[in-house]
Amino acid sequence: xxxxxxxxxxxxxxxxxxxxxxxxxxxxxxxxxxxxxxxxxxxxxxxxxxxxxxxxxxxxxxxxxxxxxxxxxxxxxxxxxxxxxxxxxxxxxxxxxxxxxxxxxxxxxxxxxxxxxxxxxxxxxxxxxxxxxxxxxxxxxxxxxxxxxxxxxxxxxxxxxxxxxxxxxxxxxxxxxxxxxxxxxxxxxxxxxxxxxxxxxxxxxxxxxxxxxxxxxxxxxxxxxxxxxxxxxxxxxxxxxxxxxxxxxxxxxxxxxx
Amino acid sequence: xxxxxxxxxxxxxxxxxxxxxxxxxxxxxxxxxxxxxxxxxxxxxxxxxxxxxxxxxxxxxxxxxxxxxxxxxxxxxxxxxxxxxxxxxxxxxxxxxxxxxxxxxxxxxxxxxxxxxxxxxxxxxxxxxxxxxxxxxxxxxxxxxxxxxxxxxxxxxxxxxxxxxxxxxxxxxxxxxxxxxxxxxxxxxxxxxxxxxxxxxxxxxxxxxxxxxxxxxxxxxxxxxxxxxxxxxxxxxxxxxxxxxxxxxxxxxxxxxxxxxxxxxxxxxxxxxxxxxxxxxxxxxxxxxxxxxxxxxxxxxxxxxxxxxxxxxxxxxxxxxxxxxxxxxxxxxxxxxxxxxxxxxxxxxxxxxxxxxxxxxxxxxxxxxxxxxxxxxxxxxxxxxxxxxxxxxxxxxxxxxxxxxxxxxxxxx
Numbered sequence: 254x255x256x257x258x259x260x261x262x263x264x265x266x267x268x269x270x271x272x273x274x275x276x277x278x279x280x281x282x283x284x285x286x287x288x289x290x291x292x293x294x295x296x297x298x299x300x301x302x303x304x305x306x307x308x309x310x311x312x313x314x315x316x317x318x319x320x321x322x323x324x325x326x327x328x329x330x331x332x333x334x335x336x337x338x339x340x341x342x343x344x345x346x347x348x349x350x351x352x353x354x355x356x357x358x359x360x361x362x363x364x365x366x367x368x369x370x371x372x373x374x375x376x377x378x379x380x381x382x383x384x385x386x387x388x389x390x391x392x393x394x395x396x397x398x399x400x401x402x403x404x405x406x407x408x409x410x411x412x413x414x415x416x417x418x419x420x421x422x423x424x425x426x427x428x429x430x431x432x433x434x435x436x437x438x439x440x441x442x443x444x445x446x447x448x449x450x451x452x453x454x455x456x457x458x459x460x461x462x463x464x465x466x467x468x469x470x471x472x473x474x475x476x477x478x479x480x481x482x483x484x485x486x487x488x489x490x491x492x493x494x495x496x497x498x499x500x501x502x503x504x505x506x507x508x509x510x511x
Numbered sequence: 512x513x514x515x516x517x518x519x520x521x522x523x524x525x526x527x528x529x530x531x532x533x534x535x536x537x538x539x540x541x542x543x544x545x546x547x548x549x550x551x552x553x554x555x556x557x558x559x560x561x562x563x564x565x566x567x568x569x570x571x572x573x574x575x576x577x578x579x580x581x582x583x584x585x586x587x588x589x590x591x592x593x594x595x596x597x598x599x600x601x602x603x604x605x606x607x608x609x610x611x612x613x614x615x616x617x618x619x620x621x622x623x624x625x626x627x628x629x630x631x632x633x634x635x636x637x638x639x640x641x642x643x644x645x646x647x648x649x650x651x652x653x654x655x656x657x658x659x660x661x662x663x664x665x666x667x668x669x670x671x672x673x674x675x676x677x678x679x680x681x682x683x684x685x686x687x688x689x690x691x692x693x694x695x696x697x698x699x700x701x702x703x704x705x706x707x708x709x710x711x712x713x714x715x716x717x718x719x720x721x722x723x724x725x726x727x728x729x730x731x732x733x734x735x736x737x738x739x740x741x742x743x744x745x746x747x748x749x750x751x752x753x754x755x756x757x758x759x760x761x762x763x764x765x766x767x768x769x770x771x772x773x774x775x776x777x778x779x780x781x782x783x784x785x786x787x788x789x790x791x792x793x794x795x796x797x798x799x800x801x802x803x804x805x806x807x808x809x810x811x812x813x814x815x816x817x818x819x820x821x822x823x824x825x826x827x828x829x830x831x832x833x834x835x836x837x838x839x840x841x842x843x844x845x846x847x848x849x850x851x852x853x854x855x856x857x858x859x860x861x862x863x864x865x866x867x868x869x870x871x872x873x874x875x876x877x878x879x880x881x882x883x884x885x886x887x888x889x890x891x892x893x894x895x896x897x898x899x900x901x902x903x904x905x906x907x908x909x910x911x912x913x914x915x916x917x918x919x920x921x922x923x924x
């Protein structure tokens with residue numbers, strides 16, 4: 254396997270927070286290598302350092318020491334605007350709380366990264382955003398505002414936004430945390446399809462073993478260190494489970510109850 | 512992020528809080544409106560003052576009866592005034608090279624009547640020099656006899672002739688050419704109209720300059736008022752440089768004429784019209800300065816209002832800032848976005864202020880009866896000023912927004 258297949262290389266990264274007088278070591282020498290096409294879950298309880306690692310991988314933060322290579326570039330010492338550029342053009346984010354701009358339409362939300370990267374003309378931006386939203390089944394809701402969309406639809410808008418710049422890595426932080434079982438399965442099925450069909454590298458942070466089992470690789474963190482890194486022996490097939498779930502009619506019961 | 516996107520984002524954010532935007536702009540609106548109204552009114556007042564003094568004859572030197580003394584103002588030694596024919600003649604002779612003319616002037620209230628009605632007005636008695644000095648011109652009529660001013664011979668002979676102003680014409684001779692007609696006064700005197708004056712409008716003190724009947728000063732004093740002294744003595748310097756010299760020489764000559772010994776108080780005082788003009792100008796300038804100070808304070812207060820609201824806005828939209836940073840917004844993008852908001856906020860205030868100020872200026876000009884002028888320069892200056900206020904007071908909040916930490920912003924509830 255050639256080195257160009259490695260998209261993320263983390264070497265002995267430490268992250269120390271100053272919390273008043275006390276120093277908190279959130280990451281204590283993390284080593285991690287992620288290849289193109291990986292579908293990776295970062296697991297751990299709260300306080301395990303998985304969110305800190307996620308922020309570092311997403312170039313939202315810089316390590317206190319150690320090196321972080323993103324597609325070969327050592328971004329550990331990148332300045333604020335250089336990191337912003339990487340976030341805007343090479344990384345896509347999907348958050349638990351969707352984080353869409355509330356007063357902005359679905360299509361404008363999706364176009365937002367393009368507004369900052371300036372790679373495309375306004376007309377092309379619109380075309381691309383429209384295409385992506387249509388791909389995620391939201392072609393008829395382009396001008397809806399987030400509060401006019403369901404949770405699943407909002408998360409799909411967020412996924413479309415994260416993919417608009419064709420990022421090398423898609424980072425998802427508890428993407429199904431705010432969703433019900435059915436919608437969660439839909440989103441997971443979407444991720445699996447992206448990974449399988451488009452070869453999209455996906456890193457997903459979760460505390461839920463069942464959700465991690467949808468990924469092909471699982472990294473387990475405890476107390477700021479990677480304590481486990483294994484391939485999922487038999488990944489769940491979210492799409493198949495969703496079909497079975499719908500067939501069972503349990504969702505109808507739930508809908509009737511609610 | 513390009514200019515169009517920045518502008519769009521900013522206007523979207525502002526239109527989401529319309530009432531807040533309007534209230535925040537208000538401070539700037541008031542400041543800019545004050546500046547626009549002040550500049551326009553200043554123009555109007557100045558051109559009106561210039562016009563008024565121009566109409567009077569800018570180089571006039573005027574002797575008044577009475578005097579200011581160490582104990583205060585003493586008005587006219589008697590109601591008849593201080594000046595005689597001889598005073599005027601002496602000045603005309605001795606200052607020949609310095610002045611264009613000199614005349615004693617006396618006024619007397621009267622009521623004149625014709626078949627068309629009667630009208631309360633005033634007699635102004637003078638010599639033919641008055642017409643020259645005050646820049647009076649004769650009105651031409653399409654038909655009938657052409658008018659003329661009265662002559663020195665008519666002054667000497669105390670002739671019962673008159674030259675009438677436009678207001679008097681409209682009251683007493685509304686339909687006919689008055690030249691050659693006769694008007695009658697309350698006292699029973701009859702005057703033949705020999706000329707009609709072109710209208711001059713109101714003076715800078717607000718009086719109607721066209722509401723008078725001009726007759727020879729001798730006729731006024733001997734036949735109408737019965738006084739032998741005139742209230743005023745008017746001379747016109749040949750050039751503006753000479754007004755002060757003429758004022759000084761006039762004072763000397765009249766003192767000699769009146770046999771006033773050195774150290775004794777004068778029974779008259781002499782002023783140049785230029786002094787009045789500069790007083791009026793000083794007054795206008797002081798007033799402008801005052802309004803300018805108020806406008807500046809209003810702009811500063813308005814600017815602080817903009818800064819305050821922008822700081823609130825930055826805090827409220829911390830999460831939005833986080834999202835924007837996460838998807839690739841750079842420091843300058845966020846800075847630009849909030850700066851654009853502040854500038855647009857201030858310029859909305861500015862544009863409303865320009866409109867409001869123009870309206871106020873128009874109302875002032877309507878009631879003050881002067882020309883309504885809004886110069887493009889003042890509009891441009893107002894727009895730039897409001898933009899500058901937006902930049903100055905918007906910079907700190909925008910800078911604050913652009914320096915926020917993306918992780919903390921995304922965590923912000």
